[in-house]
Structure formats: C-alpha cells, structure tokens
Amino acid sequence: MQIQLAENYGFCFGVKRAIKIAEENKNSSTYGPLIHNSKEIARLEDDYQVGLTDDYKFFKAGDKAIVRTHGIQKQELKELLEMGVDVVDATCPYVTKPQEIAQQMSEDGYSVVIFGDEAHPEIKGVKSYATNGAIVVMKPEDLEGMKLKEKVALIAQTTRKVENYMEVANYLIPRYKEVRVFNTICNATFENQDAVKSLSKKADVMLIIGGKNSSNTKQLYAISKDNCPDSYHIEDEKDLDFSWFDAKKLCGISAGASTPDWIIQNVIDAIEKKIN
Numbered sequence: 001m002q003i004q005l006a007e008n009y010g011f012c013f014g015v016k017r018a019i020k021i022a023e024e025n026k027n028s029s030t031y032g033p034l035i036h037n038s039k040e041i042a043r044l045e046d047d048y049q050v051g052l053t054d055d056y057k058f059f060k061a062g063d064k065a066i067v068r069t070h071g072i073q074k075q076e077l078k079e080l081l082e083m084g085v086d087v088v089d090a091t092c093p094y095v096t097k098p099q100e101i102a103q104q105m106s107e108d109g110y111s112v113v114i115f116g117d118e119a120h121p122e123i124k125g126v127k128s129y130a131t132n133g134a135i136v137v138m139k140p141e142d143l144e145g146m147k148l149k150e151k152v153a154l155i156a157q158t159t160r161k162v163e164n165y166m167e168v169a170n171y172l173i174p175r176y177k178e179v180r181v182f183n184t185i186c187n188a189t190f191e192n193q194d195a196v197k198s199l200s201k202k203a204d205v206m207l208i209i210g211g212k213n214s215s216n217t218k219q220l221y222a223i224s225k226d227n228c229p230d231s232y233h234i235e236d237e238k239d240l241d242f243s244w245f246d247a248k249k250l251c252g253i254s255a256g257a258s259t260p261d262w263i264i265q266n267v268i269d270a271i272e273k274k275i276n
Contacts, residue, residue, distance in 0.1 A: 001275050003251045003268060004203070006195040010264060012188035012257035014092025018069040021090045022050045028064035031056050031076075032121055034090065035069055035258035036214035039236060043260075059085045071095045071125035094186035095122055098155045099129040101182050105153035106130040110180065113137060113148070115168045116157025120215055123157055139164070140171035150177040158186045159216035159257070161193065161223070188257055189216055196220045196254040200227035203252030205244055208233045209264055210256025217256030224254065236263050237270035245275055 011019075015035050022034055022044050029051035033041055044050040050066070056076050059065045061084030067077070071091040080087050098114075106112050112134035116123040127134045137143055152172055156165045162185055172179045200206050206224045210217025212235060224231040232244060245251060251271065255264050 001245055001248055001251055003253060003271060004199065005264075006192070006199045006252065006254040008188070008191040008195040009253070010255040010257070010259050010261060012092075012186070012192075014069050014094055014186070014188075015258050018090040018092065019044070021088060022066055023048050025064055025066060025088055026050065028066055028088065029053050029059070030066040030068055030090075031059075031072060031080075032068040032070070034066065036211040036217075036256075037258040037260070037263075038211060039263055040258065040260050056080055059083065061085065064088060066090050068121065069095065070120070070122040071099060072121070073125050073128035074099075075128060091125075092158070092186075094158050094184070095125070098126045098158070098182070098184040101153070101155055101184065102126050102134060103129040103131060105155075105180065106132045106134065108151075109149065110151045110153040111135070111148035113143070113152055113154050113168070113172070114157070115154065115165050116160055117215065120157065122159075122215075126155065126157075137168060140167050143168070143171055148176060151180075152176045152178065153180045153182065155182050156184045157215065158184055159189050159219055160185060161219055162190065189219070192216070192220060192254065192257065193223055196224050196252075197227065199252040199254065200224040200231065203228050203250045204230065204248040205250075206231040206252045206254070207267065208254050208256070209235070209267055210259045211235060214256045214258050217259070220254055220256060224252075228252070234267070237266045240267065240270055242271075242274050245271070 118136040208221040221233040
C-alpha cells in the first residue's frame with residue numbers, strides 16, 4: 001500500500017508562531033489551550049514548563065499569561081492588564097484581523113454577523129469586539145426572521161469552509177441595502193482544504209490527523225469524507241485500526257493546522273511497520 005501526504009497539511013504560520021512564543025516563555029501559563037492539540041500542549045508542559053489554566057482569574061500581578069492562538073475576549077484581556085499580569089499575546093494575526101473588523105464595523109453602525117461556531121473560543125473573542133453586539137450563525141436558516149440594520153458586515157471564523165460561508169453571504173446580499181463580506185478565512189485553511197479535497201478524490205482510505213476539538217481538523221475530515229467514504233479522524237497512532245487498510249492501495253494523509261510533524265511521522269511509521 002502506498003502512503004501519500006496531502007500537498008499542504010499540518011502546522012500553519014499562526015501555530016508555529018504561538019509554539020515559538022511558548023517555548024521562549026518558560027515557567028508561564030496559557031489561558032486556555034494554546035492550540036487544539038493535547039499532545040503538543042503536553043510537550044510544552046514537559047519540556048518548557050508551560051502550564052495551562054481555563055480561568056483567567058488564576059493569574060496574579062507579575063504572573064506571565066500567554067494568550068492562546070484563538071484569542072480571548074476583550075474584557076478578559078482588559079482585566080488581565082488591570083491586574084498587573086504580564087500578558088504575552090500569541091493570538092494568531094489571522095484571528096486579530098476579524099476582531100478589528102468586528103469592532104470597526106460595529107462602531108460604524110453595521111449589524112455584525114459572524115459565520116462560525118458560537119461555542120468556539122475564537123468566535124467568543126471576535127464577538128466580544130463588536131461594540132454593539134453581533135449575531136453568530138452556522139447556516140443561512142439561522143438568519144430567518146432576524147431584523148438586521150440596512151448595513152450588514154459579514155465575518156467568517158478563520159477555519160470554516162468557504163462554500164458554507166458563501167451560502168450565508170448569498171442569503172444576505174439580496175436582502176439588505178449594503179452587505180460587506182470580509183474574507184477572514186485564513187490562507188492555510190484554503191490551502192489545506194484544497195489539498196485534502198484533491199487527495200481524497202483518488203485515495204482508497206484517508207487519515208485526517210488532529211485534535212478531536214480542532215475546528216479546522218473537523219473541516220478537513222468533512223471534506224475528505226465527502227470524497228472518500230473510508231476517511232478517519234485520528235489524534236495519533238494509538239487511534240489506528242489496521243483493518244482500515246485491508247485491500248487498500250493508496251492511503252492519503254492530511255493533518256490539521258495544530259498537528260505537529262512528529263505526530264504525523266509517528267502515524268506513518270506505525271502504518272509502515274504493520275502493513276509493509
């Protein structure tokens with residue numbers, strides 16, 4: 001059986017940047033998981049003594065707090081600074097941009113609509129920057145019956161599928177006088193999704209490697225599943241079921257933006273050791 005990696009996969013710019021920041025700030029703690037990959041978070045704790053807390057009030061004056069790649073809510077950042085906490089911002093620049101757009105458009109009198117998962121920390125953060133509030137939707141139907149202003153600003157979660165984003169945009173455009181659609185889906189998301197779409201069309205079996213709570217990994221898996229029914233979302237080599245590869249000729253592999261190369265290599269090594 002042949003193993004082929006997608007043309008684009010794994011760590012994106014924002015994650016590489018955040019990992020570097022964490023490694024340079026030993027004996028600190030992140031507020032929330034730095035990235036959505038528990039194995040990499042464990043490595044940072046073991047090798048660099050970078051801890052993790054889900055409560056920003058855990059920090060005291062003089063403590064060093066690393067802001068996760070997904071960003072945090074505006075009020076929480078303000079409180080951390082007022083508490084005298086040394087804040088090290090590892091928010092991905094691709095996430096900072098929609099935060100800025102949400103604030104500017106809200107202050108300019110637009111209804112702000114955010115396409116994404118309201119429970120996701122990135123969206124909680126972006127929404128908090130909309131001075132006059134924002135509406136979060138997952139599909140066009142969520143907008144039915146809503147009364148928005150004549151001017152609407154549409155922002156996307158950075159890791160969503162562009163096809164689904166356009167469905168929301170196409171719903172809004174004919175219904176409101178002015179609709180500003182901001183392309184806030186990051187380049188790595190576009191590239192990884194295009195690559196997995198291409199590979200999954202020719203593979204017999206697909207593995208998508210990444211955290212179970214990783215939004216962009218879930219999107220890659222959904223795209224792969226559309227084209228290759230034998231697609232599986234795994235976190236590491238321990239999740240492998242070698243019966244998946246019976247009578248298969250081509251195994252395609254992709255990985256989410258928070259998945260380090262060492263985990264991907266462990267999966268490949270495990271398959272090669274068992275199958276070949």
